[in-house]
Amino acid sequence: MYEKILVAADGSDHSKRAAHEAVKMAKANPQAFITLLYVIDYEKARTEILHGQSSDEVHLERKKHLMPLEEIFRSAGVDFETKTLHGVPGPTIVKHANETGYDVVLIGSRGLNALQEMVLGSVSHKVAKRVQAPVIIVK
């Protein structure tokens, strides 16, 4: 049974489906605990700081991003926490997952930006390759 479940999310539809899959797993085990991980890379930070008049506004915008995902967990009644980390998404997720040690990692197959993915390569691919725990890519 999976107990420590990591959902790496970016707020896209794919990551919402990953969250739904995580709920299914968590429901099977009363001890299950989901960690929702949101990684902010430099580019995203740049855009958010540029568009936010104050740090409070930036903070609020980020909260809004994660709210739909948190709502999925909350309405399903599963235990979860939200973690925000800064860095390049792929390596940051890998590092966090391997250091903390999860039973399973779920990630959406594609992020928000198709062009970025073409340029930077897919985050989910990196995560699947380098995370030591089983990784489920949700499409």
Add this chain to the structure above:
Amino acid sequence: MNTLPYKEQWFGNIRGDILAGIVVALALIPEAIAFSIIAGVDPMVGLYASFSIAVVISFVGGRPAMISAATGAMALAMVLLVRDHGLDYLLAATVLTGVLQLIFGLLKVARFMKFIPRAVMIGFVNSLAILIFMAQVPFIFGVNAITYVFVGITLAIVYILPRFFTAIPAPLIAILVLTGVVMYSGMDMQNVGSLGTISQTLPSFFIPNVPFNFETLQIIFPTALALSIIGLLESLLTASILDDATETGSDKNQEARGQGIANIITGFFGGMAGCAMIGQSGINVRSGGRGRLSTFTAGVFLMFLIIVLGNWVVQIPMPVLAGIMVMVCIGTFDWGSFKYLATAPKSDAIVMLLTVVVVVYTHDLSKGVFAGVILSTILFAAKISKVEVRKEGLESNASNRYNIHGQLFFASSQDFVSAFDKVEASEGIVLDFSDATVWDDSGVGAIDRVMNKLQAQGQTVEITGLNASSQKLVDKLATYGTAGKSTH
């Protein structure tokens, strides 16, 4: 966010900082050269500036791991001065820019940053990207067919290669490969050497050769003022982004002073004025740079490369450099702007567009910022100067209670007074200020006029709901009969 102790800022991340600094130095060279070309000076002026600013700011700056060097924003603002008066005036202007920034820093200018609307800042980065792109146009379009091929290959390398290989920065690979191709094939192509010279020597101290008189000051002051504002804007914006991206704090006023010191020293060592760079700081952070040592390494390694490889640097073909700068533009442009234009309030969208239009028209970022700030101030004043007077309940009922909504000050006092033009004579009027604030003499004056008018009609008028500060103002300034004055 907490700030680390100074020693920790230097030596907390030695390995990561040195590696990242080397990566940044490699990425800085093409930009420093390209920005020198934009400014109309020898590549050495930008390279010396990048070395000097990076090294000095690593000691005196307020934001560890931020990369400051010769930048496009600054280069664009010095074009006219260089064209009309030459390099020495640019160096003098650089020193003066530093002095102004140092003064701004001592006056704690950082706290005024919050008054610059984000629409203006978005316009700032977008117009910067557009101007840098426009500066590349002569090197890309209408030269010859092979130029397009080189630009195309450069863009292909910088965008596709990082998917498979990231150990060496892709722009450097593009430069190495394509410079090699040109040199090997003996192709005749415009290169860095045809636009200036690279001297393989360290910068040395000298005093700019300008007459020290009022006329010189008149020539350099406008440019220096524009440079100092542009430099601080971009530096403080970059510092905020780095604060967020590294989850550490920074001292913005120290950064402003540091930028000043760096520019003063740079001007005396033959470098052009510079500031922090959003893109390069991002490369640094992504490469693992976190401390002052990364910025220091970037500056020193850049100088080392120039001294060792100067002969090769002049061989870089201009189409390759232009291609890399196109990548820089694409990275600088805020692609979220299109969504912003659609979703932001109309007034913000107009401010953003105005900033871009003014900059692209005048080629001066500071003018765009001024125009944007002024327009947004006017729009803001217009927005909050809407004061509404509403009669409570239905129009027909007997209540004579008027609710006042909004800010009552010089810009809204007229509307407030005229709202009472058509008040019919009736008994016991109540003015409820619960949703309003009175800000100044004009606001009190407007209340005064309304009170006088209604009282002259023989009505009893009561004022309620004034908040403490408005009440104080009214008590102090109002002249109407005491009847309406104390109503708590």
